[in-house]
Amino acid sequence: MKISVVGTGYVGLVTGVALSQIGHNVTCIDIDQEKVEKMNKGISPIYEPGLEELMVKNINEGRLFFSTNHQQGFKDSKVIYIAVGTPEKADGSANLTFIEQVAKNIAANIEEDVIVVTKSTVPVGTNHYIKDIIQQNLVKDVTVEIVSNPEFLREGSSVYDTFNGDRIVVGADNMEAAKVIKVINEPFGIPVYVTDVQSAEMIKYASNAFLATKISFINEIGNICEKLGADIESVAFGMGLDKRIGSMFLNAGIGYGGSCFPKDTKALTQIASNIDHQFELLESVIKVNNNQQSLLIEKAKNRVGNLKGKRVALLGLSFKPNTDDMREAASIVISKKLLEEEADVIAFDPIAISNARRIIGEGIQYTESLEEALEDSDLALIVTEWDQIKEINLQTYVDKMKNPLIFDGRNCYDLNEVEKYSIEYHSMGRRSVLAKPAVAVQ
Ligand SMILES: NC(=O)C1=CN([C@@H]2O[C@H](COP(=O)(O)OP(=O)(O)OC[C@H]3O[C@@H](n4cnc5c(N)ncnc54)[C@H](O)[C@@H]3O)[C@@H](O)[C@H]2O)C=CC1
Ligand SMILES: O=C(O)[C@H]1O[C@H](OP(=O)(O)OP(=O)(O)OC[C@H]2O[C@@H](n3ccc(=O)[nH]c3=O)[C@H](O)[C@@H]2O)[C@H](O)[C@@H](O)[C@@H]1O
Incomplete structure (x- = not known):
């Protein structure tokens, strides 16, 4: 046809x-x-x-x-x-x-x-x-x-x-x-x-809002786990074994981005408010997500204190792996905060750099080489779980960084594996791994 x-x-x-x-x-x-x-x-x-x-x-x-x-x-x-x-x-x-x-x-x-x-x-x-x-x-x-x-x-x-x-x-x-x-x-x-037409239109918004809810829910559980000594990966796995819950979309991290979840969740709260319905659940989902995007910076500041002049390797720019799409990527919020803190930022992404330049601008440096981003850096922030990042030999952090101090927003590494290296590692909803001997960042 x-x-x-x-x-x-x-x-x-x-x-x-x-x-x-x-x-x-x-x-x-x-x-x-x-x-x-x-x-x-x-x-x-x-x-x-x-x-x-x-x-x-x-x-x-x-x-x-x-x-x-x-x-x-x-x-x-x-x-x-x-x-x-x-x-x-x-x-x-x-x-x-x-x-x-x-x-x-x-x-x-x-x-x-x-x-x-x-x-x-x-x-x-x-x-x-x-x-x-x-x-x-x-x-x-x-x-x-x-x-x-x-x-x-x-x-x-x-x-x-x-x-x-x-x-x-x-x-x-x-x-x-x-x-x-x-x-x-x-x-x-x-x-x-x-x-019917109206139901089809609603199926789309309801599906995206439900998936966003699942993400904010697991992120809240992760934030609680971290404080109570439970492990979010284990919790999500155990929850997902129940077919009524399902194992997908339970990856805790720094929240959802992209061209659709952020916009469609907001649009659905608007659609509801047009008929005088306050969609309180979805409003909370959005709020949780906004807070989640800033968590990595907060963790880094709590650990390091002042980020001024610190060389920060920002690993991953696109809103998720395998795309060059930068719309509503967590990296936008994070790089803006790093610039406010007067950090010296070098960002790695294998695909999204030209789109990122247009959105984030020239206040940070860019590289398609993960090793180059890590070279002499004081800390690394993992924002997007590209395979290149997940599959890196962890010794590279030790060899390249001034201080192998990692804040992982996407839980890329197994904690037992990280423990084999002299790396200090903070991830989402999991215990921190402290380097032996301790990494000192002034
Ligand atoms: N990006 C995604 O993964 C998904 C997007 N959607 C929805 O699909 C829609 C499209 O999204 P994207 O593909 O991301 O949009 P996009 O922004 O990447 O592309 C839209 C294209 O439409 C073109 N365009 C605008 N006005 C036009 C006109 N009068 N005649 C011809 N072309 C015109 C633009 O030049 C642009 O190339 C949105 O409503 C989005 O919410 C739904 C599911 C997945
Ligand atoms: O309407 C849309 O545009 C599309 O939105 C999402 O697709 P997309 O945004 O491309 O990507 P996802 O894989 O859903 O990821 C969205 C965001 O959620 C995050 N995410 C996803 C899953 C998860 O468990 N945890 C999590 O934080 C991702 O990192 C990413 O930032 C939906 O999954 C699609 O079904 C839908 O068609």
Whole structure:
């Protein structure tokens, strides 16, 4: 089937590539000319494992096209996917400007009946709002059906997730339209759950809010464990053995970041407050997460005192491993605090440095070499659990650092392993390992 996808970010590009891979003829449209030029040359504008290879394959096999022109991109399409951003506004609610613009682009350019499928995360009621905008601005006498099809992929494993998701949610008023979307997705072999439009929209927010809640919950338990001498890794494992709880998303650390949990949790509290419901639980989840991001700095200050002039190796910048995405990364908050403390910061990240430079700026130094970051440093802060960091020979800390003093925000190392080295190690929700002989930081 001929399909158009509007917006080629993490969701749109992966969706377009995956739909072409299962045999559809896909045109991806973006207003960003530079991005489109790159994609036409077979270069992915984002780092996602496996994406570029699949993209090039489908371009070469003549099923995948990129354009900046909505009219050309929509030509002969039976289905148009919307995958533009829905960033947060100053009050935390979802900004629908890009969505409104696409609805107008659709109205102005379609020449035959279409099904408009929204993949973007949008507040309950938005799909109907999209239909209204399209109908009010239509140029040709055509019929438009809408389907809510929220996306559940994770960055860093988006290609894998698209082919191996747990469910595809389809929210529709019109069962014929729902059936078309079901058939399009059949080759993925993933169960499709069909429901009404509003429920589909809410499933997305509720799912992200629930996962964020799980993270803040385990982080609170971790903070308590640390003070009581219990071990969060052990606690999370023991909890996860209960199938009703499940073992996933119980990794304690410095909290969740990224383009979605922070924004979607805030948007859901706004959605609730619009109907005079105070979502107290979710408000606490957000508060716990905000505090969690600063904990590493607090721990370091409690241990070292003044960070002024201390050489700090900041290990990992992206909001999670395997992505170059810096949106709402804990490293932003942490590097800002380090600069306020007048620390001398050198940051390591294998992929995200160019994005980080734009957000964090030139107040810190950057390197793609972990060893270079550690060289002569007084302390190391682990912010993102990249494999390069997890798999490092721990002796490297001893060899390279002025003082092998580590504050690990992602519990990268086994405590028994750390104890074999002359390293002082503080992690999250676990006992500290003190170096023998003690590491002295003045
Ligand atoms: N990033 C993620 O992992 C996930 C994101 N989502 C949701 O999906 C949506 C998209 O997110 P991302 O892919 O991260 O966004 P993004 O910000 O990376 O990409 C959006 C793209 O849309 C383009 N665009 C904006 N207006 C346009 C227009 N009128 N016509 C054509 N292109 C236009 C932009 O140039 C940009 O390339 C958001 O609602 C997000 O909440 C849902 C699940 C996962
Ligand atoms: O709506 C979205 O955009 C997406 O948001 C998340 O995906 P993503 O943000 O890409 O990445 P996650 O793996 O969920 O991690 C989010 C954050 O939570 C943190 N996290 C995750 C799991 C955990 O146990 N502990 C923890 O601190 C990660 O470090 C990261 O900062 C959801 O997992 C996806 O299902 C959803 O589609």
